[in-house]
Amino acid sequence: MDRRRGGIRWGAVALGWLVAVLAGIVISPALRLLYGAAIGPELDRGELTAGLVAVSMGSGFLAYLVGGYAAARMAGGAGGTHGALTAVYGLVVGVVLGVVLGLLGLVFVEGVALPPATFGLAGEALVAGLVLFVVNLVGGYAGGRLGAR
Structure with missing residues (x-):
């Protein structure tokens, strides 16, 4: 597509999503390990669940930040849009x-x-x-903005 008219490059979006998945495979266990080391063994179930939700959101944000960056770099234009679309692609x-x-x-x-x-x-x-999903969308958009040329 013509980059000057702001067309969506779906190949870049798909690649960004794949990068986000691979980054999530690395980031999520690392954050869980850090969380487990930080909390110690004496937390009740409610605090543990809230912490794991925060870890999940943090790892999703970081993974889509990396994926959005990759999508924007490959697309060359409309970085924020391509980055955010990585999260939409993942949802679909x-x-x-x-x-x-x-x-x-x-x-x-x-x-x-x-x-x-x-x-x-x-x-x-x-x-x-x-x-x-909203956290992932914001992460993808931010990564896309960082990766925009």
Whole structure:
């Protein structure tokens, strides 16, 4: 596409998403390890869950920051847009995989197959998913702005 007219380069977005996934594979366990070392063994379940949610959001933000940067560098123009679209692309891939696995009757969580009836799109899970998406979107946009030429 013509860069002067601000066209979206979907190849750059897909590559940015792939970079974000790979960065998340490295960043998430590192942040969990740091969190585990920082808290020690004497926290109650509520504090532990809140901390893990913060770690998940932080690792998502950092992963999409890196992915958005890569997408913007490859696209050459409209860096913030290309960076933010990495998170949208990730959402679409996640929804498609969720539907396909739901139709197949399997969802894998931590290596264990679960039927789709064990999770839902209501209440706290929906709100947490939306907040995580917004955090990823902001991370992608920021990375795209950093990577813009």
